Amino acid sequence: MLTDKINMNMQYYNQHTYIFLNGDFVKASEAGTDLFGQSLHYGYGVFEGLRAYSTHHGIRIFKAEEHFDRLQQSCEAINLPYEWNKQQLIASTYELLDKNNLRAAYIRPLVFSGANMHLTAAASANIMIAAWEWGPYLGQNLLRVCTSSLERPNPKSFPVEAKVSGQFVNSILASNEALKRGFDEALLLDQDGFVAQASSENLFIEKDFKLYTPPLENVFPGITRQTVIELCRELHIEIVEKKLTIQEVLAADSAFLSGTAAEIIGIKEVDGVAYKEDWEHTIGASIQRKYKKLVLEEENYEVII
The missing domain is CATH 3.30.470.10 (Aminotransferase class 4, branched-chain amino acid transferase, N-terminal domain)
Structure with a gap:
């Protein structure tokens, strides 16, 4: 927990x-x-x-x-x-x-x-x-994630690209639901049934040596999300922004979340389905290590900063 x-x-x-x-x-x-x-x-x-x-x-x-x-x-x-x-x-x-x-x-x-x-x-x-002082919001261990019964707010009813206080009641409810069910975090779908994001983090999945992440249409434009995309370009990792179904998330090789509070944190399983790829050998783990070096200025990524 x-x-x-x-x-x-x-x-x-x-x-x-x-x-x-x-x-x-x-x-x-x-x-x-x-x-x-x-x-x-x-x-x-x-x-x-x-x-x-x-x-x-x-x-x-x-x-x-x-x-x-x-x-x-x-x-x-x-x-x-x-x-x-x-x-x-x-x-x-x-x-x-x-x-x-x-x-x-x-x-x-x-x-x-x-x-x-x-x-x-x-x-x-x-x-x-x-x-x-606050350590990584979701801790250091791989996460057990579930699909929430709640949806991400519809962008036609609310400016979902803004970090508005009242909007995060949706995040609190989704997060609380996940914790009560014995999970660490929740994934929210959008109004069309596609995976949007976690309660307060962006989602990335790895499949066949590529990274995929939902487009900005109905997800928060995370600065850490954009940093991950920039790191992928620097490291010549192919990354694709596309709508993802929950089936694609479950069938991925690995997955991780990103956010300023959470930083980069790997996912162990979604809805009880565990990822078979060893986290330390995934693209996500490589990004996690590079991100830590970037924020600590242990490597020169001036083009990103």
């Missing part, structure tokens, strides 16, 4: 922890929120997830610009005001890590709206950035 994922008592902050809030650094224990805000009542907010790594060049936030660009794009997708400068936010995030004495951390920017009980676009918004 994934103790990291189901541990509801994890301490994300203490009385000494700082957060960044609307341009200032304040104690997390002293920060408050408006109980009449749309973000609290309706999930009308957006967030991002970044990782900082301790490298031989010092503390580095992996693909910080891409993440803050996507934060702005998510706000624009749901008409949430965004008035912050990207470079200033990145600098403030590094300062936040320093204030909290963090060298390797997970970073959570959150844009949330103020008081408004109407179902109308927000007139103003706030930004908060927090950081804490």
